[in-house]
Amino acid sequence: MLVFPNAKLNLGLYVTEQRPDGFRNLESAFVPLPWTDALEVLPATDNALTLTGIPIPGEVSTNLCWRAYELLQADFNLPPVQMHLHKVVPIGAGLGGGSADAAFALRAMNTLFDLKLSTAQLQQYARRLGSDCAFFIENKPVFAYEKGDIFELLALDLTGVACKVVYPNLHISTGEAYSRVVPRKPRHDLRASLAQPMETWRETVSNDFEEALTPHYPLLAEIKHALYAAGAVYASLSGSGSAVYGLFPGLEMPPTLGVRHDYLVWDGLL
Numbered sequence: 443m444l445v446f447p448n449a450k451l452n453l454g455l456y457v458t459e460q461r462p463d464g465f466r467n468l469e470s471a472f473v474p475l476p477w478t479d480a481l482e483v484l485p486a487t488d489n490a491l492t493l494t495g496i497p498i499p500g501e502v503s504t505n506l507c508w509r510a511y512e513l514l515q516a517d518f519n520l521p522p523v524q525m526h527l528h529k530v531v532p533i534g535a536g537l538g539g540g541s542a543d544a545a546f547a548l549r550a551m552n553t554l555f556d557l558k559l560s561t562a563q564l565q566q567y568a569r570r571l572g573s574d575c576a577f578f579i580e581n582k583p584v585f586a587y588e589k590g591d592i593f594e595l596l597a598l599d600l601t602g603v604a605c606k607v608v609y610p611n612l613h614i615s616t617g618e619a620y621s622r623v624v625p626r627k628p629r630h631d632l633r634a635s636l637a638q639p640m641e642t643w644r645e646t647v648s649n650d651f652e653e654a655l656t657p658h659y660p661l662l663a664e665i666k667h668a669l670y671a672a673g674a675v676y677a678s679l680s681g682s683g684s685a686v687y688g689l690f691p692g693l694e695m696p697p698t699l700g701v702r703h704d705y706l707v708w709d710g711l712l
């Protein structure tokens with residue numbers, strides 16, 4: 443079975459509270475971004491995970507696709523699988539790429555082995571693999587809260603909006619990013635702000651990681667500025683970075699951007 447795990451963008455992100463379990467509560471909106479990896483999962487006689495594309499740090503046995511298999515294997519005594527992951531979405535980008543691989547692996551095995559797990563059950567497994575992971579089970583625009591893994595569906599349709607994502611070849615680890623943010627009350631009601639026209643978001647929809655990380659990584663502000671200068675109606679850091687995106691509603695494709703040629707750029711329609 444061949445699946446294409448897509449990335450996500452965060453529209454607004456408020457880190458609101460330190461939790462007793464060491465994590466933070468947050469409020470954010472997640473939307474799917476059609477920048478994808480490719481993952482093949484096949485029943486096999488021996489277990490294997492092979493990798494191509496962008497190198498993934500760490501042992502293959504710690505890969506989130508593998509950990510997804512092990513979670514289900516422990517409960518359902520699955521046969522061996524052969525998996526191949528072709529990695530395209532940059533890592534440490536705030537795009538949830540690793541989480542998507544894990545969620546799509548869970549979904550693929552649910553189908554392949556006819557496990558009959560419900561959406562809620564798959565989300566429960568996904569939560570054990572990472573805070574972002576559960577989003578990719580339904581993969582629809584949501585308002586997310588608590589650890590970023592409890593959702594309310596959002597009536598926000600950005601389908602067809604031209605988007606540009608710039609990854610400045612800078613790996614920001616999620617843990618490091620959180621350690622730089624001091625939790626505080628949300629500055630705006632995110633759901634109310636997102637219900638207003640996109641032209642207003644620049645003033646009302648912000649990402650707490652952007653303010654905390656920009657003094658350490660000024661290039662994040664430079665990219666955002668370049669996106670606005672090119673005509674973006676809204677631009678922001680995604681998640682804990684380092685990818686910065688711009689939205690260009692009404693265009694068939696985002697304009698070209700004068701950024702460094704070693705930056706990785708994704709252009710397309712949401």
Ligand SMILES: C[C@](O)(CO)[C@H](O)COP(=O)(O)OP(=O)(O)OC[C@H]1O[C@@H](n2ccc(N)nc2=O)[C@H](O)[C@@H]1O
Nearest residue numbers: 464465466541572573574575589590616617620681682
């Ligand atoms: C920044 C976001 O991408 C926004 O969507 C997510 O909150 C990150 O989710 P993720 O990459 O799946 O993160 P996890 O693998 O669950 O956690 C990595 C590390 O980030 C911190 N972390 C993560 C999520 C959260 N709600 N609070 C945290 O403090 C913790 O230090 C944790 O050890």
Ligand SMILES: Nc1ncnc2c1ncn2[C@@H]1O[C@H](COP(=O)(O)OP(=O)(O)OP(=O)(O)O)[C@@H](O)[C@H]1O
Nearest residue numbers: 499500505506533534535536537538539540541543
């Ligand atoms: N399939 C995978 N793809 C990417 N990273 C993986 C994968 N499996 C395990 N990892 C580990 O997860 C780490 C990446 O997590 P990180 O949270 O920084 O990035 P991400 O999942 O790409 O996106 P985000 O920054 O939104 O969480 C890597 O350093 C790698 O060791």
